[in-house]
Amino acid sequence: MILDILAESSRKRVNELKAVVSLDELKARIYNGNKVKSFHQREEFALEHVFRENRAVSKKGKNETGEKGFSLICEVKKASPSKGEIAKDFPYLEIAKEYEKGxxxxxxxxxxxxxxxxxxxxxxxxSSSVSIPVLRKDFTVDEYQIYEAKLIGADAVLLICALLDKDTLKEYISICNELGLSTLVEVHSEEEIKMALEAGARIIGVNNRNLQTFQVDFNHCINLKKLIPPDIIFIAESGIQKAEDISALKAAGADGALIGETLMRSKDKKEMMAYLQGKNHS
Known part of the structure; x- marks a missing residue:
């Protein structure tokens, strides 16, 4: 299965990195005495703060600009195992800045x-070129990758329940908390939602893509939403392609959506973002 292949690739990569820079040395680069160094100007747990601020806006109805507070996490990626190369031209920095402007x-x-x-x-x-939080999306199978994420400037990391047992997930969330990193804990089933909650997840992303088969069912996250307590930030992932999808997610009570391929294949990403959110644009 592809997820097993990705996990094994990550383990191999981590072992190669450890041979060059040990975990202890990596930690030493991050800690200044007992204090965690800051690698950019954003506050700790910046991703969670943004989501909770936007949720507050949604409860009020609209913000000063008349926009509701649904959050878009916009993804920068060149390829994927299921689709191959998505973006032949890949000006990743320009794409990120366009997302921020959008x-x-x-x-x-x-x-x-x-x-x-x-x-x-x-x-x-x-991370050094935008003011909004940056999520490191990778296949985390070793605590080394969490410290590495902090060192390279991430504000948050993705933790996939299907790759971890509950105790390890809890440990990794604890490490992230210590480092001031938010965690997006990804789930695909009722059992994984329970596991995420028991491990202390505060942001849960329900992936509509089954990572074993890579099949996508957009309604999957909506069906599982009822299992997520109201104080937990709920993010939908995968298969979000049109404005009606975002409308359905808002109606279901989602706080936001992570959108990758739909935006990466769009020539005008700001225009696509406006369309997805049902905004008028020129």
Missing amino acids: GAAAISVLTEPEYFKGNNGHLTEI
Whole structure:
């Protein structure tokens, strides 16, 4: 299965990195005495703060500009295992800046090199060039990757329940909390939602894509929404392609959506973002 292949690739990559820079050395680069160093100007847990601010706007109805507070996490990725190369031309920094101008709440950056053609350098450049939070999207199978995420400038990391047991997930969330990193905990089933909640997840992303088969069912996240407590931030992932999809997610009570391929294939990303959110645009 593809998820197993991605996990094994991550383990191999981490082992190679550890041979060059040990975990202890990595930690030493992050900690200044007992204090965690800051690698950009944004506050700790910036991703969660943005979501909760936007949720507050939604409850009031609209903000000063007349917009409701639904959050878009816009993704920067060149390729994927299921679709191959998505973007032949890949001006990742320009794409990220366009997302920010288009009103993205956050930017997701793929750093997995083998199947998604990403790298850490993309994230570092993007993080230092935008003011909104940056999520590192990779296949985290070792605590080393969490410290690495902090070092390269991420504000948040993706933790996939299907790759971890509950104790490990809880441990990784605790490490992120210590480092001031938000965690987007990805689930695909009722069992994984329970696991995420018991591990202390505060942001849960329901992936409409089954990572074993890579099949997508848009309604999957809507069907599982009822299992997520109201104090938990709920994000929909995968298969979001049109304005009606966003409308359905808003009606279901979602706080936001992570959108990748739909935006990456769009020539005018700001225009696509406006369309998805049902906004008038010129």
